[in-house]
Amino acid sequence: MALSDYFCHRCTIQRFSIVRGTSGEETPAWADHIMALPCRFVVQDERVASPQGLLVLTTYRLLVECRLDIRAGDRASEIIMDDLSTEGPFTIKAVIPRLGQNSQSHITLRLEKVE
Structure with missing residues (x-):
């Protein structure tokens, strides 16, 4: 099974720009940079002990194909899930290239939810 077969979600990557x-x-705005991007949205809950008690930390990741112009500071929005529900926006905090057997296989984007 090809890695792209796992990209069952779609999203829009936005880039911050100044619009006249x-x-x-001059007005700051988010402009669509890549639309209808095949991706896989991953939500992971982790229980962590702390002095305040047991905390649940939620991390968000987005897996996309390699060789895309995506940068830390861009934004992932309108993430369309299997049931057609949407998530976002999320700030992209890190862009992590992942290596396959011989070359880069995909990119993992570490996300932070915009409140």
């Missing part, structure tokens, strides 16, 4: 308004003012 109609009256010439």
